Amino acid sequence: MPVQRPRGSRRRSADQPTRPEGPLPVVVIAGRPNVGKSTLFNRLAGRRIAIVADTPGVTRDRKEVETVLRGRFVRLIDTAGLEEAPPDSLYGRMRASSEGALAQADLVLFCIDARSGITPADEHFATWLRRQDRPVMLVANKAEGRSGAAAAMEAWSxxxxxxVAVSAEHGEGLADLMGEIAERLPPEQPTGTPPDEDALDAEAGEALATPADWDEEGDAPPEIVLPERPPGPLRLxxxxxxxxxxxxxxxxxxxxxxxxxGPEPGLTRxxxxxxxxxxxxxxxxxxxxxxRRKARIDAPLEKMSVSASIEALKxxxxxxxxxDATLGVxxxxxxxxxxxxxxxxGCVLALNKWDAVEDRNKQRKAIADRIEFSLSQMRGIPVVSFSALTGAGVDKLLPTVRxxxxIWNKRIPTGALxxxxxxxxxxxQPPLVEGRRLKLRYMTQAKARPPTFILFGTRAEMLPEDYQRYLVNGLRETFGLPGTPIRLLLRGTKNPFGEG
Structure with missing residues (x-):
């Protein structure tokens, strides 16, 4: 039987380039607001990453992604719109962030709106870019059709x-743009050796087992050990x-x-x-x-922001x-x-602004009581208090995350379990159900991430929820699984003397 690849993974094709070792060349997309920078960023990245809306100034923080352009791996950066504003204002802080990205660029894609023509802001920032000693490629976006391509020629000035005339929204001219980018990048660095994913899949196929493969006579199945894939970054x-x-x-x-x-709420979009x-x-x-609460979300842009946040969580x-520790839970x-x-x-509770809490003992007890009462399914969740503004206590966060x-990756031997x-x-003892006591046979851990256990027994699927909680709490306390979600799956076995 062929091995089913986990959802979301992609197989490396024979002609796909290998990521080079070391830092990648940096390509930064810059320009004034609402010229289509984020749409172009999504097109070059090959998937929707940045939020796009027909509103100036949607992008506030720069976004980064590794992608392949004409066989070259690059680090692509989308930036906020370049605007003249006081340094302490929101738009001034946005421009400072964009300038920080431009300072590390190997190539800048200066994007203009061909339909609107050359504006004074375009001229101002083009002059500013020429003084930055960075390679710049001029991209005339929104140049759909013949009229758009003709309008793009005005950018020579x-x-x-x-x-380079493109239409990021309609996908026109992108092949030429990618080719130009690849030609202007610095020489490529030596590549590393890719992992043999086919061999890993073969090992996984030999190790995987399904409930149908396990003994139905009441004997515990052999322990399942999946081969480890090459370690990647912890996703937080x-x-x-x-x-x-x-x-x-x-x-x-x-x-x-x-x-x-800044003091303004909702800066990150x-x-x-x-x-x-x-x-x-x-x-x-x-x-x-x-x-925020769903009832308070009205604007389409905020709905997109919330969707992006939930997707990142997943x-x-x-x-x-x-x-906010000053406000409690x-x-x-x-x-x-x-x-x-x-x-x-897995979850870590971070109590920020702890330096502003007046009665810390009282607040700590109030938060602990609220969590214990309202989050019983995540009993023992780790809590870290700190001040992100001053840095006090922040050093405790990443060790707690690790x-x-x-715990989230923990596996328990079948024998001990x-x-x-x-x-x-x-x-x-298990309770009576319909006048008969359930006969629970054995338990095994099906997987980690989060810890997931399967309980086998006659009519096990009828096990009441309070007894399930008893077992989950026992697992949590005995095997050291505080704060992490625990899944308990129930598998009943057929009665050979029953009907059918």
Whole structure:
């Protein structure tokens, strides 16, 4: 039987280029607001990453992605629109973020709107770019059809060379643009050796087992050990309500002003992924837009922001739920935590702005009581208190995340699991159902991420929820699984003396 590849994975084709070792060349898309930079970014990336809307200034924080353009791996960066504004204003902070990206660019794609023609802002920033000592390629976007291509020729007046006419929305001219980008990039670095994914799939096919392969006579199945794939970065998402300090926390972890921050709530509009390295290994860290109650979300742009945040949560391995410690645990925080549990993600509760809490002992007890009462399905969730603004206590967060990741990946030997299971049955017998006692036979761990267990027995599917909670709590306490979601699947066996 062929091995089914996990959902979301992609097979490496024979002619697909191998990622080179070391840093990739950086391609930055820049230009004034509403010229189609994010649409072009999505086209070049080959998938929808940045939020796109017919509203100026949608992009506030720069977004990055690794992609392949004409056989060359590049790090592609989308930036906020370039605007003249005071440095301490929101648009001034957005421009400073864009300038930070341009400073590391190997190639700048200066994007203009061919339909609108050359504006004074285009001329101003073209002059500014010529002084930055960075290779610049002029891209005339929204140049659909013959009239658009003719209008693009007006861009010669900017003094940045021949414009490349494209329509990111309709996909026109992108092949020529990718070819031009590949030609202007620095020489390629040596490549590494790709992992043999076919061999890994063959090993997985030999190791995988389904419930149908297991013994139905009551004997525990052999332990399942899946081969490990090459380690990748830990995928970590930072979520929470607006103005909880998520972007400030990300900046503190990175040690740079990567995300735009300020007193205004809701500054982050899109899910922004960055790379981080701690003493253990790489981390892919995603900052998300604030999640409000559904009834308060009206604007289409905010709906897209919320959708991007939820998608980032689903793709993460561990989620840092960031709370404003001065406000305590809000009902919306609990709703987000329940979503994390339903998606099976590991969770760390981050109490930000702890330096502003007056009575810390009282607040700590109030938060602990609320969590214990309202999040019983995530009992033992790790809590870290800190101040992202001053940095006090932030150093405790990533080690706590690593421990939560280990628990989320934990596997329990089948023998130890069933010895505990026998003791649990002796301490508390299964209840009567329809006047007959359930006969539970054995338990095995089907997978980790999150820990998932299968319980076999006669009419096991009829096991009441309170007894299921008894078993889950016992697993959590005995095998050290605090705070992580635990899945318990029930599999009944056929009665050979029954009907049919």
């Amino acid at each position: 900017l003094g940045l060379g021949a414009p 998402a930072i979520v929470g309500r607006p103005n909880a300090g998520k972007s400030t926390l990300l900046n503190r972890l990175l040690g740079e002003e990567r995300m735009i921050t 899109d899910a922004v992924a960055v790379q981080l390295q701690d003493e253990v290994g790489p981390i892919e860290l995603v900052d998300t837009a604030g999640l 793709m993460a391995e561990i989620v840092v739920l960031t709370l 809000h009902e919306q925080d609990l709703q987000i935590a329940r979503l994390i549990e339903r998606e099976g993600r 421990r939560a990741h280990e 069933n010895r505990w299971f026998e003791g649990a049955l002796e301490r508390h």
